[in-house]
Amino acid sequence: MTKTRRQFLAGSAALTAGAALGLYSGPSHAQLALGDFKIDVVSDGSLTLPGGFIFDPMPKDELLPILKEHGQSAEVLTPPCNVTLLRHGDRTVLFDVGAGPDFSPNTGALLDSLGALGVSPDDVTDIIFTHAHPDHLWGLLDDFDDPHFPEASYMIGKTEWDYWMNPNTVDDIGEARASFAVGAQRRLAMIEDQITFFEDGEEFMTGIAARATVGHTPGHMALEIRSGSEAVMVLGDSIGNDHIAFARPGWISGSDQDPETAATTRTTLMDQLSHEKTRVIGYHLTGNGIGYVDKMSDGYAFVAEA
8 A cells, every 4th residue: 555545544544533532423333251352343334135135035925924023124124234343462353344335335334333442444453254245345445445454464264265266256156146256356366465264163363263154155154252161153144134044044045145055054053053052243133243042932033132
């Protein structure tokens, strides 16, 4: 990044900092402690999606009563984008980087949300990607196509990297998602020299281990943050909403690239999380996305943490 660009962005950061001192009116955040880990959940805003993006493959006679019970429209979805921030010793870690302003009109709030906590882009030391869909990756670059987080190292599952960087993916993914592939390749190429890979089950940072949760994308990873006997699971999009994904985890969802595998992953994960009473952070779960999975007589329920 050139000095001129840095000066430009520094001016923008100063405006954000000024807002944080008293005029900031952006999204709220939630905070939790886990041993020596300090975890905040901050907002990148929210998406606006057609209901059919998820609901089209589902049986409408069973779907509609469930949506009504949850107060969820069948026509429009407005899920939040909850980004996890972890601070531990000298590490300041982001799990995904949001969508930025170019994917959806109500996204791109991450830098303001971080600024409200006194965290600047230069403070971020590590970024861990759950997967490379636009709302998790496209907030990577600034208006000059330079990384927003110039001091950060980057980590992603090897299978996920290989899939998006494969030149055939743009043709194989289907017309509706072709822009996802183009956008992912362009952004990931910008950080290719700074990225490292992790595998399923690997504890690749102190207290942070990868859990393969494939189906939504070919290499999707959830991340378990553990301190002693306590753990929090950063879900990414392995559980993508707080209504139908819980009530009927085995149903096929239109949002998943491999719907059958994603449904199996979701069902297995729900069973584990509910049995172990593991706290979760869901990227698109209601509010700040923090809560628990509760086993019901028929399906599961998301219990949001106040």
